Amino acid sequence: MFDSADLAAIRLTVELASLVTVLLLLIGTPIAWWLARTRSRLKGPIGAVVSLPLVLPPAVLGFYLLVLLGPQGPVGQLTQQLGLGLLPFTFAGLVVASVIYSMPFVVQPLQNAFEAIGERPLEVAATLRASPLDTFFSVVVPLARPGFITAAILGFAHTVGEFGVVLMIGGNIPGKTQVVSMAIYNHVEAIEYANAHALSGVLLAFSFVVLLTLYTLNPSSRGRRLHD
Amino acid sequence: MTDAIRARFRLPRPGFCLDVDLTLPGAGVTVLFGHSGSGKTTLLRCVAGLERPDDGYLAVAGETWQDGGRFTPTHRRALGYVFQEASLFPHLSVAANLDFGAKRSGGGSGGGTVDRVAILDLLGIGHLLQRRPDGLSGGEKQRIAIARALLTRPRLLLMDEPLAALDAARKNEILPYLDRLHNELSIPILYVTHSVEEASRLADHLVLLEAGQVITSGPFAETFPRLDLPLQQGADAGAVLVATVAAHEADGLTRLAVTGSDLHLILPRRPEAIGSRLRLRVPARDITLTLSRHEDCSALNQLPGTVTGFVEHDGMALVSLDIHGALLLARISGRSRQRLGLEAGKAVWAQVKAMALP
Numbered sequence: 001m002f003d004s005a006d007l008a009a010i011r012l013t014v015e016l017a018s019l020v021t022v023l024l025l026l027i028g029t030p031i032a033w034w035l036a037r038t039r040s041r042l043k044g045p046i047g048a049v050v051s052l053p054l055v056l057p058p059a060v061l062g063f064y065l066l067v068l069l070g071p072q073g074p075v076g077q078l079t080q081q082l083g084l085g086l087l088p089f090t091f092a093g094l095v096v097a098s099v100i101y102s103m104p105f106v107v108q109p110l111q112n113a114f115e116a117i118g119e120r121p122l123e124v125a126a127t128l129r130a131s132p133l134d135t136f137f138s139v140v141v142p143l144a145r146p147g148f149i150t151a152a153i154l155g156f157a158h159t160v161g162e163f164g165v166v167l168m169i170g171g172n173i174p175g176k177t178q179v180v181s182m183a184i185y186n187h188v189e190a191i192e193y194a195n196a197h198a199l200s201g202v203l204l205a206f207s208f209v210v211l212l213t214l215y216t217l218n219p220s221s222r223g224r225r226l227h228d
Numbered sequence: 229m230t231d232a233i234r235a236r237f238r239l240p241r242p243g244f245c246l247d248v249d250l251t252l253p254g255a256g257v258t259v260l261f262g263h264s265g266s267g268k269t270t271l272l273r274c275v276a277g278l279e280r281p282d283d284g285y286l287a288v289a290g291e292t293w294q295d296g297g298r299f300t301p302t303h304r305r306a307l308g309y310v311f312q313e314a315s316l317f318p319h320l321s322v323a324a325n326l327d328f329g330a331k332r333s334g335g336g337s338g339g340g341t342v343d344r345v346a347i348l349d350l351l352g353i354g355h356l357l358q359r360r361p362d363g364l365s366g367g368e369k370q371r372i373a374i375a376r377a378l379l380t381r382p383r384l385l386l387m388d389e390p391l392a393a394l395d396a397a398r399k400n401e402i403l404p405y406l407d408r409l410h411n412e413l414s415i416p417i418l419y420v421t422h423s424v425e426e427a428s429r430l431a432d433h434l435v436l437l438e439a440g441q442v443i444t445s446g447p448f449a450e451t452f453p454r455l456d457l458p459l460q461q462g463a464d465a466g467a468v469l470v471a472t473v474a475a476h477e478a479d480g481l482t483r484l485a486v487t488g489s490d491l492h493l494i495l496p497r498r499p500e501a502i503g504s505r506l507r508l509r510v511p512a513r514d515i516t517l518t519l520s521r522h523e524d525c526s527a528l529n530q531l532p533g534t535v536t537g538f539v540e541h542d543g544m545a546l547v548s549l550d551i552h553g554a555l556l557l558a559r560i561s562g563r564s565r566q567r568l569g570l571e572a573g574k575a576v577w578a579q580v581k582a583m584a585l586p
Binding site for chain 1: 276277302303307308309311315317318319328332376
């Protein structure tokens with residue numbers, strides 16, 4: 001049913017989405033925490049930048065990333081000077097692009113969960129001698145757990161499904177940057193509908209399972225409140 | 229007093245500015261009393277370090293918690309805080325809620341009771357340890373929150389209207405536990421309330437706040453009956469006295485000695501042992517005044533005293549009296565006051581009916 005290129009594409013997609021999800025949670029959590037708690041005037045602009053990929057056409061985002069990361073771009077020149085080479089058309093480039101592209105899908109559920117927790121549990125923890133960092137891990141993370149689950153699932157699923165950004169920044173190199181959505185596109189171009197059906201079926205089933213998991217595990221993505 | 233609390237804060241807020249300078253006793257219950265918006269909760273939050281006034285000074289039990297810009301964050305202050313809602317952590321069992329603060333304050337040098345069993349016993353929650361907060365009544369949650377605060381070995385217990393979110397039945401469930409705290413804890417308690425009933429029952433010291441300012445701060449027995457304060461405006465005006473059981477007399481009555489004065493009062497038989505402490509409420513409407521002693525009067529307590537002042541409102545007069553050094557209030561008609569010529573310095577006899585607070 002799957003040829004070796006298809007299997008490589010599936011493996012690459014799972015690897016990419018897993019790595020990106022971990023990075024998104026690591027980077028997105030402090031951003032979401034800051035957005036949920038700050039009274040700074042920068043909250044609006046930063047929130048808008050983080051959410052930009054929600055409305056920006058993926059091709060536009062991919063194009064700018066290509067320019068930034070390319071040999072003439074500032075980031076490209078930096079990575080070359082650091083001896084990292086150029087990121088476009090590499091797995092690392094895909095990871096960077098996917099983290100940026102999927103960021104709002106992680107930040108927004110986390111921000112909602114943090115905001116729903118409110119000020120009181122943090123104050124209670126402080127009066128019980130917990131430092132702010134201690135409070136974050138022993139109170140905020142457990143109370144925001146539904147938000148973390150939603151964020152991880154959405155981040156993973158969205159990375160699996162991306163196409164435009166991957167096409168621009170990753171190209172379509174089998175075994176290196178060719179993810180499932182690219183493989184489907186190739187099969188359709190070559191009028192190999194049976195192969196396209198098989199891969200599409202996998203993504204369809206995957207998407208359904210993701211949403212089913214979200215709705216069963218997590219009827220509301222809001223954090224639980226303290227007990228009065 | 230070396231263990232007293234010194235608190236000076238200035239904190240501008242929309243609508244009012246908290247501006248207080250207080251020295252409070254290092255033991256017993258200090259009630260911060262005022263209407264909503266008077267700044268009493270803000271003051272408590274300043275003491276806890278949950279608000280950070282730019283200008284302030286706070287020392288508790290010889291430790292400085294704030295001095296201008298030098299500010300000890302809340303989690304480094306040896307205090308316990310009981311919020312209006314019990315605020316138990318829903319992801320933890322009762323036992324884990326109790327341990328949360330206890331294990332983070334382990335080995336602390338705070339005074340007071342630290343014996344876990346004694347605290348669980350004091351609040352009657354030993355049987356709830358394995359439960360989750362969801363299944364508990366409001367009263368049970370609040371008792372657990374109090375125990376959780378005490379287990380951090382605080383040097384100061386702060387309570388922000390701990391009964392306000394509860395219905396009357398739950399309040400009456402918790403009040404006896406608060407009485408026990410009051411009697412058995414050696415640490416000072418700052419207790420915020422707008423309920424005259426709770427203040428009457430618990431206060432040793434009273435701070436009256438209005439619009440962010442301290443109107444008065446003093447021992448409860450002296451402050452509460454004052455006519456110039458807004459405490460005595462309601463129909464249930466009266467004095468509250470602390471007394472000890474002096475004797476159970478042969479004819480079935482109990483004699484009480486009022487603390488801080490030479491006043492003795494007779495009550496119907498009390499179940500308490502001789503020497504035990506109780507609070508008495510003497511409603512102003514239950515005191516009758518006469519100019520001479522009446523031999524043919526049925527009142528149990530007929531006592532000589534002196535009028536110290538009065539206020540008149542709507543044809544009724546509230547007269548304050550000094551009886552053997554205790555301050556009492558009598559509500560009589562304005563006409564009676566005029567007919568008897570009651571003014572400051574006038575000697576009177578008072579027929580007093582007192583009742584013990586439950």
